[in-house]
Amino acid sequence: MERDRESIGLTAESQTLLSDIEARGWFQEGADIARFCLAYAVRAGVSDGSTTGTETRWAAGNFDKTGEIRALLAGLYPECETPVRLMEYLVNVGLRMVGERLLDVAVGPADLME
Amino acid sequence: MLTLRRLEVEGFGPFADRQTLDFPSSTGVTVIYGENMRGKTTLLNAIRYAFFGTALGRGARTRRLHTISNRDRAAAGIYGFEVSLTFVYEGDEYELSRTCEPKVDSPSRDTDYSQRALLRRGNAVLGPHEREKALELIFPNEVSRFFLFDGELLQEYEELLINESEAGHRISEAIERILGVPILKRARAHLKHLSEDADKQAAREALKYKDTEVLGSALQQATDQREAHQEEIQRLQEVLADLMAQRSELELYLQANEKLSALLQERDNAKDRVARIEVEDKRHRADLQRAMADAWRALVRERVRDARLRAHESVREQVEVLETRFRRIAIEAGHCPICDQDVPNDVRDRLSGTIPGEDNDGSGAEDVSHVMSRASALDHFRDSDNASEVRGIWKAINGLALERVTLQEKIADLTAALSDADPLRLRESNATFGEIVEKISVVKRGLEGERARVDELDQNIQRLKRKLEEASKAGLREGQRQARILREATDVLSRAVETYKADLRTRVESTASELFLAMTTEERDYAGLSINEAYGLTIRHQDGRAEEARSAGAEHVVALALMGALQRNAPLRGPIVMDSPFGRLDERHTENVVKALPKLADQVILLVYEAEVGRTLMRELLGSSLLREYELERQSARRTIVREVR
Numbered sequence: 238m239e240r241d242r243e244s245i246g247l248t249a250e251s252q253t254l255l256s257d258i259e260a261r262g263w264f265q266e267g268a269d270i271a272r273f274c275l276a277y278a279v280r281a282g283v284s285d286g287s288t289t290g291t292e293t294r295w296a297a298g299n300f301d302k303t304g305e306i307r308a309l310l311a312g313l314y315p316e317c318e319t320p321v322r323l324m325e326y327l328v329n330v331g332l333r334m335v336g337e338r339l340l341d342v343a344v345g346p347a348d349l350m351e
Numbered sequence: 352m353l354t355l356r357r358l359e360v361e362g363f364g365p366f367a368d369r370q371t372l373d374f375p376s377s378t379g380v381t382v383i384y385g386e387n388m389r390g391k392t393t394l395l396n397a398i399r400y401a402f403f404g405t406a407l408g409r410g411a412r413t414r415r416l417h418t419i420s421n422r423d424r425a426a427a428g429i430y431g432f433e434v435s436l437t438f439v440y441e442g443d444e445y446e447l448s449r450t451c452e453p454k455v456d457s458p459s460r461d462t463d464y465s466q467r468a469l470l471r472r473g474n475a476v477l478g479p480h481e482r483e484k485a486l487e488l489i490f491p492n493e494v495s496r497f498f499l500f501d502g503e504l505l506q507e508y509e510e511l512l513i514n515e516s517e518a519g520h521r522i523s524e525a526i527e528r529i530l531g532v533p534i535l536k537r538a539r540a541h542l543k544h545l546s547e548d549a550d551k552q553a554a555r556e557a558l559k560y561k562d563t564e565v566l567g568s569a570l571q572q573a574t575d576q577r578e579a580h581q582e583e584i585q586r587l588q589e590v591l592a593d594l595m596a597q598r599s600e601l602e603l604y605l606q607a608n609e610k611l612s613a614l615l616q617e618r619d620n621a622k623d624r625v626a627r628i629e630v631e632d633k634r635h636r637a638d639l640q641r642a643m644a645d646a647w648r649a650l651v652r653e654r655v656r657d658a659r660l661r662a663h664e665s666v667r668e669q670v671e672v673l674e675t676r677f678r679r680i681a682i683e684a685g686h687c688p689i690c691d692q693d694v695p696n697d698v699r700d701r702l703s704g705t706i707p708g709e710d711n712d713g714s715g716a717e718d719v720s721h722v723m724s725r726a727s728a729l730d731h732f733r734d735s736d737n738a739s740e741v742r743g744i745w746k747a748i749n750g751l752a753l754e755r756v757t758l759q760e761k762i763a764d765l766t767a768a769l770s771d772a773d774p775l776r777l778r779e780s781n782a783t784f785g786e787i788v789e790k791i792s793v794v795k796r797g798l799e800g801e802r803a804r805v806d807e808l809d810q811n812i813q814r815l816k817r818k819l820e821e822a823s824k825a826g827l828r829e830g831q832r833q834a835r836i837l838r839e840a841t842d843v844l845s846r847a848v849e850t851y852k853a854d855l856r857t858r859v860e861s862t863a864s865e866l867f868l869a870m871t872t873e874e875r876d877y878a879g880l881s882i883n884e885a886y887g888l889t890i891r892h893q894d895g896r897a898e899e900a901r902s903a904g905a906e907h908v909v910a911l912a913l914m915g916a917l918q919r920n921a922p923l924r925g926p927i928v929m930d931s932p933f934g935r936l937d938e939r940h941t942e943n944v945v946k947a948l949p950k951l952a953d954q955v956i957l958l959v960y961e962a963e964v965g966r967t968l969m970r971e972l973l974g975s976s977l978l979r980e981y982e983l984e985r986q987s988a989r990r991t992i993v994r995e996v997r
Contacts, residue, residue: 265640276647280654305732309651312729313658315721345749346639347742350649 241319245271245300246291251329254336263346268295272306274331275324277349279309281334285317288329297321353489353925354439354954355398362432363400364393365991367421372993374926375978376439380948380955382969383993385983390991391958392501394983395930399499401436401447403492404466416451416461423989430458440489446471447486490925494529496522497917501930505910506903508887521599523885530855531922532848539844546841547581549834550574550812553819556830563822570815577808584801591794594787601784611772612781618765621758628755632748639744648735655732662726669719678702855920856882863888863909863916866950870908870943880912888913903935911944915951926954933963942972949976966996 247255255267264270271294301307307320310327317323338344354376361369365388372394374381385391396406396414408414420430435448450467458464470482477485496504507522527533551574557567605612681687681694682702694702820831864879867890871877880888881897888909890898898905911932918924933941945964948955959969970977980996 262636263639264643269640269644272647273643273650276650280650282654308728308731309655312662312725312732313651313654315725345745346643346646347738347745350646350738350741 239319239322242321242325243297244293245295245297245321245325245328246288246293247271247332248288248290248329249292251332252292252294254332258332258335258339268300271295271300271328271332273349274335275306275327276331277335278327278331279313281331283327283330285314285323286326286330287319287322288326291325291329297324300324352441352953353923355436355926355928355956356439356444357435357437358394358397358401359435360394360397360432361434362421362424362429363397363434364419364421365390365989366393366397366993367423367990368992370991370993372981373979374954374956377978378949378953379976379978380957380973381979381981382957382959382973382977383981383983384959384961384966384996385991386960386985388988389983389985391960391983392930394958395499395501395928397434398436398928399495401434401449402486402490402495404449404468416464416466417458419451421989423987426989428456431464438489443472445485445489491528491923493525494923496525497529497914497921497927498925499928500914500932502907502932502934505907505914505932508906508910508913520885526886526917527852529917529921529923530859532852532855535844535848535851539841539848542837542841542844546834546837547574547577549830549837550816551578553816553830553834557819563819566815566819566822570812570819573808573812573815577805577812580801580805580808584798584805587794587798587801591791591798594791594794598784598787598791601780601787604780605777605784608772608777608780611769612777614765614768615772615774615777618762618769621762621765625755625758625762628751628758632751632755635744635748635751639741639748642737642741642744645735645737646741648733649738651732652734652736655729655734659726659729659732662722662729665722666719666726669722673719675706678706682706856884856886858920859886859913859916860888862919863912866915866947867909867912869947869950870911870940871905872937872939872943880909886913904937904940907932907935908940908944911947911951915947918952924953926956927952928956928958930958931960931963932957933959942968945969945972948973 255270258264258270259267264273301324306324310317310320310323314320314323335349338349355374356376357374358372359369360366372381372383383391383394396419400406400419406414406416406419417430420432424430430453431451433448433450435446437444437446439445446469448469451464452467453463454465455463468479468482470477470485472485490498551571554567554571554574557563557570560567677687677689682699685694685696685699686692687694816831816834860880860882863882867880867888868874868877876893877898878891878893878895881891882888890905890909892898914927918927933944936944941964945957945968948957964972966980969980977997982994982996983991984994986992
């Protein structure tokens with residue numbers, strides 16, 4: 238059985254995207270952006286996967302203090318045995334997807350939720 | 352009687368080179384034609400500058416000296432100007448010249464200039480003190496408005512009809528000044544003072560005799576008290592005059608800067624709103640950040656709902672599979688693995704009937720546990736959809752951003768429009784104006800109180816004096832007689848002032864009516880003008896009623912009638928110099944006014960542009976009263992010369 242990760246990291250590209258979104262002032266902190274992007278990817282039906290070349294940003298326990306995301310992923314990705322790795326993957330994919338949407342300057346936070 | 356003879360200007364406004372205008376000595380009208388921008392108002396200002404050392408701009412604002420210098424000469428490095436005015440007053444010929452010279456090579460402010468004035472009477476040059484005294488006597492600044500005016504100044508006379516109007520009060524005082532009322536008022540005040548001195552003397556005399564000592568002491572005390580209160584009245588009057596002057600000055604400044612003040616207020620309001628927008632934006636952004644922290648739930652909500660439904664369906668299915676498996680064991684083994692009891696045959700038969708045809712006996716218990724934990728995990732998801740809240744907040748933020756951009760553009764425009772303004776002074780003036788109005792009200796209340804106290808003391812003094820007269824010895828009677836004469840003389844003069852004022856008003860009303868009827872086009876409907884206490888004039892219809900609403904043109908004609916009436920009834924008489932006074936008049940009124948000009952004053956100098964009245968028509972209307980015509984001829988945008996036409 239594959240060993241799960243203990244922290245969530247970002248690729249260099251994701252880090253840039255996160256900084257760009259952070260600069261818009263829509264979110265209070267980076268972790269809020271990451272959770273939002275994770276959910277964005279989940280909603281888009283992104284399958285299980287993993288990311289390489291990341292640099293640690295958040296300890297898994299801090300990222301999901303209540304365990305709600307872990308439970309959510311357990312419910313939505315029942316075959317997944319490494320939820321933190323999945324979280325990291327979804328965060329990075331989600332950041333890319335949101336970043337692409339935001340290339341359109343007219344898109345605001347409410348548009349991302351539609 | 353003051354009559355202008357010659358005006359010479361050099362470097363003043365568009366008059367770069369020395370220009371001379373000679374005014375004929377006979378009674379009649381001199382007309383100076385000039386298109387816009389040629390220097391008509393500048394000539395009016397040149398006369399004003401010669402007498403008072405100041406020039407006025409729009410809204411009666413004092414013009415900066417630096418802006419008066421001819422711009423063509425200034426471009427060549429020559430600054431400053433000179434105005435020379437020759438006039439006759441009470442038979443003596445005077446020459447008044449005023450020069451404004453730069454103190455530095457490239458002046459930019461008024462303080463960079465020095466001014467020199469020279470007044471010659473006959474062959475004698477008057478010293479500075481004598482010069483100012485003579486000018487104050489010949490042409491006091493306070494009454495200049497009745498001699499030198501334009502259409503804008505004529506509009507102010509409507510104020511005379513408004514009670515409690517400060518501007519109206521100022522004009523009324525100026526009217527009384529030109530009519531000579533202050534001389535009588537000063538005489539009355541002097542007699543009153545002498546009468547009060549006599550009262551004090553009577554009290555001092557009474558103290559010398561035992562019989563009258565007590566009365567004398569009471570009288571002395573009362574006169575001392577009255578004097579103290581009068582001194583206080585004097586002090587308060589000085590304070591009030593000072594405050595009124597400050598208020599008038601501020602009023603003029605604020606009136607002249609009314610538009611700028613409104614723009615400044617508008618900019619302040621816009622800045623305040625931008626500041627409030629910043630606060631609102633900050634609050635909305637905090638709300639947005641709070642909402643966005645939870646927004647991830649809304650994104651996955653639908654997926655969770657679908658997954659939850661599927662998970663519960665799976666749980667139900669897997670439970671059914673498990674139940675079937677246990678029934679099958681019970682049927683086959685005759686023993687229930689759940690409750691560990693044997694199963695009778697009839698029950699086994701009945702259970703056989705509940706077994707579905709196809710049975711998946713596969714992973715039973717393991718699958719149930721898996722799907723149940725999956726369903727449980729999904730059940731624990733806290734369902735929340737704050738998309739509409741985020742949308743609402745974002746809409747508000749966008750609305751504020753749009754409003755902020757609009758306001759910032761407006762602020763930039765207003766700042767550009769206010770580039771010549773002094774916002775600090777405007778704000779301070781507005782605040783100071785309010786404070787002064789409040790102080791005036793306090794001082795007026797104080798004055799009322801003091802005057803009431805003086806009236807009380809006056810009555811007491813009269814009572815004491817009557818008693819003293821009854822008890823007096825022969826030695827006292829002479830002093831008392833003098834005091835009584837002075838008091839009675841004061842009363843006579845008081846009544847005389849009122850009678851004279853009433854008589855003046857009647858005369859002004861009568862002359863103004865005559866002039867008005869000569870100038871109005873409604874001479875059949877109107878009976879004349881009625882004058883009020885403040886010298887305000889109302890048009891009286893033939894039916895005896897006052898015309899409440901009157902047009903701007905009618906207002907102008909009434910004001911011109913007042914000008915003429917004051918000229919004809921004032922001890923101080925002089926020329927009327929009018930700058931483009933026909934702006935609000937129609938053709939017929941204009942013609943009537945031109946025809947009436949010789950009746951307004953002995954010497955009338957009319958500055959006019961030909962579109963108002965053409966030369967042919969002017970000659971026809973004025974006939975032999977038209978003494979001389981000049982035209983202001985354009986040399987360039989910055990240069991005008993004066994040419995005699997006829």
